Amino acid sequence: MCGRFTLTDDNRDRVAELLGVPVDELLEEHFTPRWNIAPTDGHWIVRGALERREARWARWGLVNHWARDRKRAARQINARGEGLRQSRAFREAYEQRRCAVPADGFFEWTGERKERRPIWFHRPDNEIFFFAGLYEHAQLPGEAESSTSFTIITTGPNAVVEPVHDRMPVILEQDAVDDWLYARQEPERLDALLRPAPDSLLVATAVSRRANSVRNDDPSILEQAEAESQGALL
16 A cells, blocks of 8 residues: 655756656646645656656546546555556556656554554655556546546565555665566566565654645654654554
């Protein structure tokens, strides 16, 4: 499961370099740091374009080109890696429209419903990484133009995520991003990439409960919880 994530870097040139795309593709009107990206929000994806990478603005929650409306978008924010070839919703995109979704962390929650504590999973150095994703273009009945949407692929948890949740997003290691984006990639190679991230890649930080509300999206969300709370939770 991946229901919220972050991309907090405010340096457009630096982000473009890390994504491997021209900086002018990260349109200024869309470029802003985010501390609480939620389903149906707009976000960047990176896709393969011949021999290079291309950044594109898209909405989180995949909408199939054959759909009648966008009601399923919020239910298609994630796609289980184990069932991509069997899924009508994701099979075609898995074969033809793979993307990488940049992030610098993601949230899962622990505790009872009224006392839910967000846990932010991120690299120890807080640098950007990529989720494995799929995307679609769709112009549905009554719409004046097409739009792009995406989903994040999930797999079983690694040892860092497992105490909190039984799923985690597929994270592409740096040397695997272009393999994932390559249009003619061998199915066996694609399947091999859909695995949990190495335990050493991520650390878990208990953060502010302000992350519980999608209305909150500012740096205070990532303020660490009290030390005693972290010890009890993790």
